[in-house]
Amino acid sequence: MSTLSTSSLRPLYTAAQVRELDRRTIAGGIESFALMQRAASSAWHSFRSRWPHARSVTVLCGSGNNGGDGHVLAALAMQSGLKVQRISLKPLAVLSGDVARAAELATAAGVGFDEWQPGTTLVGEVVVDALLGTGLAGEVAGDVKRAISAINEASQPVLALDTPSGLSADTGAVLGTAVMATCTVTFIGDKVGLHTGDAPAYTGEIDFRPLGVKAQVYFDIPPSAWRLDDSLLLEAFRPRSRICHKGSLGHVLVMGGAPGFGGAALLASQAAARLGAGKVTLATSPEHVTASLVRCPEVMAHGIRGGAEAGMLPSQADVVVVGPGLGQGAWGQAILQSALQSSAPLVVDADALNLLASHWPEERRDNWVLTPHPGEAARLLGCSVADIQSDRPEAARALQRARGGVIILKGAGSLVVGPSGLVVCPYGNPGMASGGMGDVLSGMLGTLVAQSSTIEQAAWLGVMAHALAGDEAAKTEGERGLLASDLASYARAFINP
Incomplete structure (x- = not known):
């Protein structure tokens, strides 16, 4: 048999490594909000390729950058003529930085806003999970836990942004509870935890979008793992x-x-x-x-x-x-x-x-x-x-x-x-x-x-x-x-x- 190497395999990273890649990309001259817009645009393309006939969408947004991606995606959906239900787990007034800017963009595009309440009905034909992404440190709790349960109890297909909320991007373990996605669109670097452990029951199809970031040019950030390919x-x-x-x-x-x-x-x-x-x-x-x-x-x-x-x-x-x-x-x-x-x-x-x-x-x-x-x-x-x-x-x-x-x-x-x-x-x-x-x-x-x-x-x-x-x-x-x-x-x- 021929000698093989990992050079032709997809590299996989931890959440901390991807955050460092994100930081270096921004330091290299790409504005952080522009990168957020790029992520949302890629997610919207992923959405449209899977549900081309959907006429409505529900986007649940957390208070971090994952939520910012969700707000921008909501704006893109509204601009494309979809009916958009935007739900935020935090009042828009308390958001800051790029997330607040993304929320303002969605509001300026005419997207309505509902603050999360237990019992909220998710009305869109497709649900977008933009609650947590890779930023989860411990088990989910409180309103986030209840929102995840609401997503899983609904009958609609689900697009998760970056990582299904509640799933560890490093280990593939469920941290209390996690969103069961139909498709996960993940950004910049593919994550180890999306491919092992509990992950196959939660990620659905994985759509990797590097957003123009060439992760492997950073030789001091070696991949944490590699994904085998046939x-x-x-x-x-x-x-x-x-x-x-x-x-x-x-x-x-x-x-x-x-x-x-x-x-x-x-x-x-x-x-x-x-x-x-x-x-x-x-x-x-x-x-x-x-x-x-x-x-x-x-x-x-x-x-x-x-x-x-x-x-x-x-x-x-x-x-x-x-x-x-x-x-x-x-x-x-x-x-x-x-x-x-x-x-x-x-x-x-x-x-x-x-x-x-x-x-x-x-x-x-x-x-x-x-x-x-x-x-x-x-x-x-x-x-x-x-x-x-x-x-x-x-x-x-x-x-x-x-x-x-x-x-x-x-x-x-x-x-x-x-x-x-x-x-x-x-x-x-x-x-x-x-x-x-x-x-x-x-x-x-x-x-x-x-x-x-x-x-x-x-x-x-x-x-x-x-x-x-x-x-x-x-x-x-x-x-x-x-x-x-x-x-x-x-x-x-x-x-x-």
Whole structure:
């Protein structure tokens, strides 16, 4: 596979970084109010492209710059002939600076004004959320909380400006309550928190508008993360050499399937084969060998009763996938110990992660991929699942600092952290919330690690191929009833672009 870099990916920033970009843009000669007008104009363009036939709009404005964007958008809507309901959470008389100037602009354009009152009916065909943006420090409360509830209880589609109010732009966590938007138009720099955690349930479609700001020219403000893009698959998976052979395409060893738990290891080994490994070996409990031969005879299945019987298998492989169906008993412990004694790169999943947390708390390697879901990540870090989900980017970074290698924190907006930093996967769907999905991912990763020059780039590609396969399967037959075993065949199309 070709060597990849983050240079072709969309950079993602924290709210503080975007505020600094905003400050420098203004210091560079663009008046702050002109930048506000530019944001509102971009938001209005986003509005019109999605709801071209809307004849009325409700704009809810907070007292900060996000509210200023809303006031200017209200003026643009009025000038375009729409009926505008403008609601402010603060009296216009107490506004100051650019926000007051924006409110005056809307009033001069003939836009009416209502101060927020509980029970206010939102009458526009579309609702614009200009309450908070990225300026939220703690949980929402008071009138803002009640206004968010009113937006969510209404039936109209919602356009959120910059960030759905109540959603952390840095972590993707909901801070008490948050607006459930149909579309979020975000400005200057795309935000990390719009792509992970709770965010996918709140942002709707994300429309990024840089407003003419070239964020990456500021070398002292490096992106906080990068957004994966399926164009990387085209870049990575070039046609194979006409003289390649199975020995040059990677040998994957899957170790898992404790007595009575064979399915996960079978899913992983078949996924490794479907992703193009030259050879796949399965080391599993003897009772699962027949099932493996029936399911995928191309996999070389070995029945082993313990770690000693694994013998030389780990040393003969290019990569070892350990964990699917492993269990946490004596069998699983022995198998994991055998894998850890190998110098080959490892993909560690499922109960192997739980065993690392309980029996190998100090184990650290540079040549492994750990693939925890939030529960496994919490056990590895000695905290709660709520702690993990409250700041997924920091949890993933903390795991990488503690354990080395590459960390894949699974879930909505899966995160990959390695030497190049944090990347976010924007693909995947709720249909993938079913048993065995992680096992299939670990098998895919095994093949890609065996064929890649770096395990970090293999992790990027594996997470993307897995998520895109899930999206394609859901598009074809729907999300409900999507099985892990469906994914490998769909993923095959993405590695043969």
